[in-house]
Amino acid sequence: MTLAHIRxxxxxxDDVVAAGLRAELMADLSCRYGDQDGDATxxxxxxxxxxxxxxxxxxxxNRPVGCAGWRTVGENAELKRxxxxxxxxxxxxxxxxLAAVEESARQAGRARMILETxxxxxxxxxxxxxAGYQRIPDFGHYANEPAVRSYGRSL
Structure with missing residues (x-):
């Protein structure tokens, strides 16, 4: 399928569709990292x-197949979920x-996107x-975990 088919x-x-996709994400993270929460942030x-x-x-x-969001952290937008x-x-x-999240954050006046994975x-x-993200000092809930990788990019 081409990009034209993506909406x-x-x-x-807390929309029901978004909640279902986030539940799948958490199950995947639980499998990958071996913890029950998936992401305790x-x-x-x-x-x-x-x-x-x-x-x-x-x-x-016409089928929901992905999700992403951003929230304000200090002066930055943080990519989540x-x-x-x-x-x-x-x-x-x-x-x-990713491009839609970045554009949304840019329109809201954020100059930088940060994330942890x-x-x-x-x-x-x-x-x-x-996509041009570069390593930054680790932050957030998992900052002291050796397997965490934090990234940032100017918008």
Missing amino acids: VEAVAY AVRSAEFTPPLGVFLVGWLA MWVRPEARGKGLARTL GLAQPEAIALYES
Whole structure:
């Protein structure tokens, strides 16, 4: 499928479709990292409500297949809960979601996007590095974990 078949929509963080995609993400992270929580970073739905942030769902052929959001952290936008279902990978959805998140943050006045990921997510690391993200000092809930990798990029 081509990029023309991808649709990205802003939704409430606790929207039922968004919640289902985030649950799949957490299950995947639990498998990769061997913990029950998937990601223990504290988030609140209000953090993804404009102007503090946004949460997006990506659709492919009228089926929800990915999500991503940003929230305000200091003067930065922090990318959170980026996920694409395995069957939808390789079709440009992750890049489309990332670009939409970045544009949303830019329009909200944020000049920089930061994120944290981990060594058990090599495809995420490859995406971020190919999109121009560079390593930054680790931050957030997992800052002291040896497998964490933090990245940032000017918007």
